[in-house]
Amino acid sequence: MSLQTTTISGVLVARLQGELDHHAVEKIREDIEQTVQQEGINRLVLSFANIHFMDSSGIGLVLGRLRTIQALGGKMALCEVQNSLQKIFEMSGILKVLKLFPSEQEAIEYVRGE
Amino acid sequence: MTEYLQEKVHVQNYIRMQFPSCSANESFARVAVASFVAQLDPTLEELTELKTAVSEAVTNAIIHGYENSFGEIRIECSLYDQTVKITIEDDGVGIEDVDMARQPLYTSRPELERSGMGLTIMESFVDRMEIQSEPGQGTRVTLVKSMGGQKTSQRPS
Numbered sequence: 001m002s003l004q005t006t007t008i009s010g011v012l013v014a015r016l017q018g019e020l021d022h023h024a025v026e027k028i029r030e031d032i033e034q035t036v037q038q039e040g041i042n043r044l045v046l047s048f049a050n051i052h053f054m055d056s057s058g059i060g061l062v063l064g065r066l067r068t069i070q071a072l073g074g075k076m077a078l079c080e081v082q083n084s085l086q087k088i089f090e091m092s093g094i095l096k097v098l099k100l101f102p103s104e105q106e107a108i109e110y111v112r113g114e
Numbered sequence: 115m116t117e118y119l120q121e122k123v124h125v126q127n128y129i130r131m132q133f134p135s136c137s138a139n140e141s142f143a144r145v146a147v148a149s150f151v152a153q154l155d156p157t158l159e160e161l162t163e164l165k166t167a168v169s170e171a172v173t174n175a176i177i178h179g180y181e182n183s184f185g186e187i188r189i190e191c192s193l194y195d196q197t198v199k200i201t202i203e204d205d206g207v208g209i210e211d212v213d214m215a216r217q218p219l220y221t222s223r224p225e226l227e228r229s230g231m232g233l234t235i236m237e238s239f240v241d242r243m244e245i246q247s248e249p250g251q252g253t254r255v256t257l258v259k260s261m262g263g264q265k266t267s268q269r270p271s
C-alpha cells in the first residue's frame with residue numbers, strides 16, 4: 001500500500017506511504033490523477049508523514065501534481081515533511097513554489113483558502 | 115581519495131551485484147549497498163545520502179540508459195578504510211554531453227516528470243562523483259564517500 005486518499009471538505013488528502021522512488025511513484029501518480037479527475041477536485045494536500053526516503057522521482061511527483069492542480073485553477077500544499085527529507089527538499093526548489101505545513105489540518109485550511 | 119578512484123589502493127572488502135533493469139530492483143540495490151557499508155558504522159544521515167545517490171544512479175540506468183527496456187545493471191561496492199567506492203554501470207544508450215547532463219535541471223525526459231536533479235543530488239550527497247560514458251556503449255558512474263566520521267582526505271599521508 002503506497003497511498004491512502006481521503007476527501008476532507010472538498011480537499012483531496014493523499015497520505016503517501018513507504019519509499020518514494022521511481023518504482024513507487026508511477027502508481028501513486030496514476031492514483032492521484034485518477035481521483036482528481038473522477039471527483040473533479042482541484043485542491044490537494046500531500047502528506048509526507050510516513051515518507052522517510054525519497055529521491056528525485058519524488059520531486060517529479062510533487063511538481064507534476066502541482067502542474068495538474070494549477071491547470072485546474074486549484075491550490076495545493078504539503079504537510080509533515082520529515083527531517084531526513086529536508087536536504088532534498090531544499091535542493092529541489094519545491095519550497096519556492098509550494099507551502100509546507102507542520103500538520104495536515106493547517107495544510108487543508110490553507111488550500112481551502114481559510 | 116584520488117588514489118582510490120584510480121584503483122591504486124588495496125581494497126579491504128567488496129561486493130558485486132548484477133540485475134536486470136526493472137524498477138523493483140531500485141530499492142533492492144540501495145538497501146543492499148546500505149547493509150554492506152553498515153560495517154563502517156556510518157551515521158543515519160550518511161547512510162540516507164548514500165542510498166539516495168545509489169537510487170538516482172540505478173533509476174537513471176533504467177529510465178535513460180535502457181529507456182525502460184531490458185538491460186543489465188552492474189554495481190560494485192568496495193571499502194577502503196572509512197571510504198566506500200561504488201560504481202554503477204549500464205550498457206545502455208550512453209550520454210552525448212556529460213557536462214550538459216550534469217547541469218542542475220537538465221533533463222532529456224521532461225515528459226516522464228523527471229526534474230533533472232538526480233546528478234546534482236548525487237554530487238552533493240557524496241564526496242566525489244565521476245561519470246564515464248560512451249554514446250551507444252553505456253555509462254559508468256563512480257561515487258566515493260567517506261563514512262563513519264573520520265574523513266579519508268584528512269588522513270596523514
Ligand SMILES: Nc1ncnc2c1ncn2[C@@H]1O[C@H](COP(=O)(O)OP(=O)(O)OP(=O)(O)O)[C@@H](O)[C@H]1O
Pocket residue numbers: 056057060170174175178179180204206207208209215216220221222223227228229230231232233234253
Ligand atoms: N545512465 C544514463 N544513461 C543515459 N543517459 C543518462 C544516464 N544518466 C543520466 N543520463 C542523462 O543525463 C540527464 C540528467 O540526469 P539527471 O539524473 O540529473 O536528471 P533526470 O534523470 O533527467 O531527472 P531526475 O533525476 O530529476 O528525475 C538525463 O536526463 C539523461 O539525459
Ligand SMILES: [Mg+2]
Pocket residue numbers: 056170173174228231232233
Ligand atoms: Mg535522474
